[in-house]
Amino acid sequence: xxxxxxxxxxxxxxxxxxxxxxxxxxxxxxxxxxxxxxxxxxxxxxxxxxxxxxxxxxxxxxxxxxxxxxxxxxxxxxxxxxxxxxxxxxxxxxxxxxxxxxxxxxxxxxxxxxxxx
Amino acid sequence: xxxxxxxxxxxxxxxxxxxxxxxxxxxxxxxxxxxxxxxxxxxxxxxxxxxxxxxxxxxxxxxxxxxxxxxxxxxxxxxxxxxxxxxxxxxxxxxxxxxxxxxxxxxxxxxxxxxxxxxxxxxxxxxxxxx
Amino acid sequence: xxxxxxxxxxxxxxxxxxxxxxxxxxxxxxxxxxxxxxxxxxxxxxxxxxxxxxxxxxxxxxxxxxxxxxxxxxxxxxxxxxxxxxxxxxxxxxxxxxxxxxxxxxxxxxxxxxxxxxxxxxxxxxxxxxxxxxxxxxxxxxxxxxxxxxxxxxxxxxxxxxxxxxxxxxxxxxxxxxxxxxxxxxxxxxxxxxxxxxxxxxxxxxxxxxxxxxxxxxxxxxxxxxxxxxxxxxxxxxxxxxxxxxxxxxxxxxxxxxxxxxxxx
Numbered sequence: 001x002x003x004x005x006x007x008x009x010x011x012x013x014x015x016x017x018x019x020x021x022x023x024x025x026x027x028x029x030x031x032x033x034x035x036x037x038x039x040x041x042x043x044x045x046x047x048x049x050x051x052x053x054x055x056x057x058x059x060x061x062x063x064x065x066x067x068x069x070x071x072x073x074x075x076x077x078x079x080x081x082x083x084x085x086x087x088x089x090x091x092x093x094x095x096x097x098x099x100x101x102x103x104x105x106x107x108x109x110x111x112x113x114x115x116x117x
Numbered sequence: 118x119x120x121x122x123x124x125x126x127x128x129x130x131x132x133x134x135x136x137x138x139x140x141x142x143x144x145x146x147x148x149x150x151x152x153x154x155x156x157x158x159x160x161x162x163x164x165x166x167x168x169x170x171x172x173x174x175x176x177x178x179x180x181x182x183x184x185x186x187x188x189x190x191x192x193x194x195x196x197x198x199x200x201x202x203x204x205x206x207x208x209x210x211x212x213x214x215x216x217x218x219x220x221x222x223x224x225x226x227x228x229x230x231x232x233x234x235x236x237x238x239x240x241x242x243x244x245x246x247x248x
Numbered sequence: 249x250x251x252x253x254x255x256x257x258x259x260x261x262x263x264x265x266x267x268x269x270x271x272x273x274x275x276x277x278x279x280x281x282x283x284x285x286x287x288x289x290x291x292x293x294x295x296x297x298x299x300x301x302x303x304x305x306x307x308x309x310x311x312x313x314x315x316x317x318x319x320x321x322x323x324x325x326x327x328x329x330x331x332x333x334x335x336x337x338x339x340x341x342x343x344x345x346x347x348x349x350x351x352x353x354x355x356x357x358x359x360x361x362x363x364x365x366x367x368x369x370x371x372x373x374x375x376x377x378x379x380x381x382x383x384x385x386x387x388x389x390x391x392x393x394x395x396x397x398x399x400x401x402x403x404x405x406x407x408x409x410x411x412x413x414x415x416x417x418x419x420x421x422x423x424x425x426x427x428x429x430x431x432x433x434x435x436x437x438x439x440x441x442x443x444x445x446x447x448x449x450x451x452x453x454x455x456x457x458x459x460x461x462x463x464x465x466x467x468x469x470x471x472x473x474x475x476x477x478x479x480x481x482x483x484x485x486x487x488x489x490x491x492x493x494x495x496x497x498x499x500x501x502x503x504x505x506x507x508x509x510x511x512x513x
Contacts, residue, residue, distance in 0.1 A: 022126040056158040057217040084422030085151035087460040091453045093221040102462035
């Protein structure tokens with residue numbers, strides 16, 4: 001099983017998903033992020049999904065859960081780079097990503113975390 | 118048209134890729150491709166998790182007025198669904214999910230047919246037409 | 249018959265061209281018609297002489313192409329079919345006196361009838377394609393996404409909002425948001441005559457998708473009657489901002505972007 005790497009930049013954890021997401025991979029990412037948040041005391045998580053072609057209800061739920069978990073560590077999660085087709089599909093599916101914030105791109109996501117936006 | 122086995126998470130990913138290719142080759146728009154692949158992902162996961170594994174079939178079809186479409190069939194020999202109406206309700210779940218898998222998949226496609234009996238497995242057939 | 253037709257190529261094609269030109273006078277030249285028909289004629293001769301297997305397919309393709317171009321150039325179905333059927337008359341004028349060719353002429357005549365019907369099919373398929381292309385391009389023309397300010401885009405909707413159009417609006421708006429990294433999208437519905445539950449659903453979905461991308465969405469141009477319908481239908485816009493007009497929506501977007509409009513001096 002492939003793993004999604006987590007980068008720490010300052011007080012932010014940065015995740016860029018570049019692989020086809022399998023259920024196990026997302027569950028693993030959630031666990032890894034919880035470990036990292038607890039170990040580093042990071043205050044924010046940026047998850048870049050520019051390369052992600054689909055987000056179904058399982059992946060969507062996992063993203064929401066990552067948001068809720070980060071909040072327990074007093075950190076905020078921002079999902080950035082969602083493709084328009086993915087957003088349209090999510091609204092049709094009836095899924096709103098509770099617990100996370102969204103931004104158009106990584107730069108805006110970081111601004112959001114730093115309170116500039 | 119050949120049946121692809123669904124026995125692991127890798128198989129679910131492979132089904133998604135097959136569906137993406139078929140949808141792109143038959144003129145579905147990017148948004149429609151994404152909707153169909155997402156529906157396929159939901160249904161393949163159901164086959165794997167609730168049906169204990171099964172098969173998926175990807176077919177190219179033509180509508181009565183000649184529009185091409187992509188038809189997907191998912192079959193398993195799992196426990197089946199006792200109350201189909203309930204299973205298609207938003208938010209109803211037999212497990213720990215959000216209960217949007219079946220009902221959501223239905224909203225993402227143009228045609229949706231579900232056949233299931235307790236103890237006799239489940240079959241879901243969906244079609245998305247190009248516009 | 250095939251030999252006869254081959255031997256009298258120039259004369260028959262000439263007469264055929266005249267007959268066709270008489271029907272479609274002024275829209276094309278004799279030379280043009282002659283060139284088009286000579287191609288078809290050679291293919292028909294090849295089919296009749298059973299010389300090769302490809303001729304029938306090539307003939308159908310050539311005929312379809314000719315019928316399609318007739319449809320695009322605005323010819324009527326009648327004028328298009330006459331183009332084929334007139335060949336019968338042209339050939340008949342030459343073979344009428346030759347008794348032994350009459351049975352074969354019947355065969356040719358049946359073949360021409362078939363080809364004539366084929367022109368109808370190709371013609372109407374081409375017309376349908378033209379109509380569908382036109383409605384798609386009209387749909388796109390009727391939904392421009394405009395930039396109001398740095399980071400603020402708007403789509404002014406005019407006319408009825410059915411599912412196909414709502415889908416297109418949503419896609420264009422989201423693509424534009426991503427392309428310009430705008431933070432705010434305004435959907436102006438001043439020009440939308442009625443808002444029923446279906447239209448409201450489309451608007452809500454679009455607003456939800458805009459938010460999923462990480463931008464804000466305002467719906468503006470809510471006229472009094474529309475407001476009444478929305479309330480009486482029990483439609484909830486939730487926390488999506490709504491404004492009476494585009495100016496108010498722009499003011500809101502500017503404020504959210506941390507900007508203020510002040511008088512000069």
